[in-house]
Amino acid sequence: MAKTIALEIVTPDRKVLAEEVEYVGAPGINGEFGVLPNHIPFLSALGIGSLYYKKDGKKRYVFVAGGFAEVSPTKVTVLAEVAERAEEIDLERARRAQERAEQRMRQQQEKIDHARAQAALARALHRMKTRQQAASEGGH
Amino acid sequence: MASLRDIKNKITGVKKTKQITKAMNMVASAKLRGAQNRIERFRPYADKFYDILVDLASRVEPGVHPLLAKREVVQSIGIVLVTSDKGLCGSFNANLCNAALRLAQHKEAEGKTVKFICIGKKGRDFIRKTPYEIVAQFPEHMNSFDFQLASEAGNLVIEGYLSGLFDEVHIVYGKFVSLVKQEPASAQILPAQTEGVEVSGPQSEYIFEPSVEGLLAELLPRYVKVQVYRGLLDTSASEHAARMTAMDNATKNCDEMVGTLTLAFNKARQASITTQLMDIVGGAEALKG
Structure with a gap:
């Protein structure tokens, strides 16, 4: 039995990651799910949040937003609009985005703007969370 | 006849133009390489995306999602026209505009109304002169755009479609x-x-989360954006390629012109030398006399 499963994360702009990993934990839209090698075929929409995978016993984190995952026994393919590895996340930028979004939400202009600000805020918070998780693992 | 100095000035001018067109050619080729790379990087995403979408759509009736269902009465057509912001790329933009116009006229002949969404300045300027309505425009974005632009335009398309502003949207x-x-x-x-889209690879039985319908609801809006993004990437690469060709031609024309002018210059110079010689010889003859 194979001990690893291929994990591939692609966005419209680039291939973020392609690695052989031992375990993948992903933020499914109905809650987190875990994938081990030889998982049955599975297709799920992803929420905003941090995806993590284990390689050589180490946990690594990737921030994903607006995507979905296709799981086959040998491969996990994640298609996301945005995906950043924890070490690539720009904390300063996320913090600024958070402030901007919060400010916009206070102003309460139009409905659509509000929804957009909320989405931006969620992205910013999850980016920071992903980074913190990665930091607390001591990996990066 | 043009004086020697006039011709010389003209030659210098043409040579300067040639430097510019040559530089633009090189800039375009560098940008083209970038655009091609982006297409290459986008392809794995797009291919996988289509595979999954087509697979999902084949499992359900089109009626389950409004973005999938064909409308029985198609009255209003939306056209997303993607052009470049800048000119100097041959007939590239003109071709695009004419193609869009033909499509619009064709639809109009069927008794439908046509509205435009213009991405890129050239297309917008063109459509403005036609009687068609422009519902939205995104000028000055083609120089540097990312998925965000496709996302914004895509959202407009989806909103317009769901609200009944469009019954059909083309790009x-x-x-x-x-x-x-x-x-x-x-x-x-x-x-x-x-x-009619081919699915690569064997279809497998999946567990779906949430449901097939739920996933489609997530995927279809993104499908629109992916389509728009593909259009943007292709147009951008085409623009640079067209500019490269146009500038290459311009550079060649400059060379040709410098050649012709140099010939004219030499002829004029020779003519003036001949005239001077004639004068001297004539003068000497007169003195001898």
Whole structure:
């Protein structure tokens, strides 16, 4: 039995990651799910949040937003609009985005703007969370 | 006849123009490389995306999602026209605009109304002069755009479609065939067409989360954006390729012109030397006399 499963994360702009990993934990839209090698075929929409995978016993984190995952026994393919590895996340930028979004939400202009600000805020918070998780693992 | 100095000035001018066109050619080729890379990087995403979408759509009736269902009465057509912001790229933009106009006229002949969404300045300027309405425009974005732009335009398309502003949406863009060949192409974005697309690889039985319908609801709006983004990437690559060709031609024309002018210059110089000689010889003869 194979001990690893291929994990591939692609966005419209680039291939973020392609690695052989031992375990993948992903933020499914109905809650987190875990994938081990030889998982049955599975297709799920992803929420905003941090995806993590284990390689050589180490946990690594990737921030994903607006995507979905296709799981086959040998491969996990994640298609996301945005995906950043924890070490690539720009904390300063996320913090600024958070402030901007919060400010916009206070102003309460139009409905659509509000929804957009909320989405931006969620992205910013999850980016920071992903980074913190990665930091607390001591990996990066 | 032009004086020697006039010709010389002209030669200098043409040479300067040639420097510029040559530089623009090189800039365009560098940008083209970038655009091609982006297409290459986008392909894995797009291919996988289509595979999954088509697979999902084949499992359900089109009626389950409004973006998938064909409307019985199609009255209003939306056309997303993607062009470049800048000119100096041959007939590239003109071709695109004409293709869009033909499509619009064709639809109008069927008794439908046509509205435009223009991405890129050239297309907008063109459509402005036609009687068609422009519902939205995104000028000055083609120089540096990312998925966000496709996302914004895509959202507009979806909103317009769901609110009944459009019953059908098409995209007209510059398809990048090769370095020397770019052609206007059009594709239907909405309602999403999933038939007739080949699925690569065997279909497997999945567990779906949430449901097939739920996933489609997530995927279809993104499908629109992916289509728009593909149009943007292709148009951008085509634009640079077209500019490269145009500038290459311009550089060649400059060379040719410098050649002709130099010939004229030499002739004029020779003529003046001959006249001077005649004068001297004539004068000497007169003195002898």
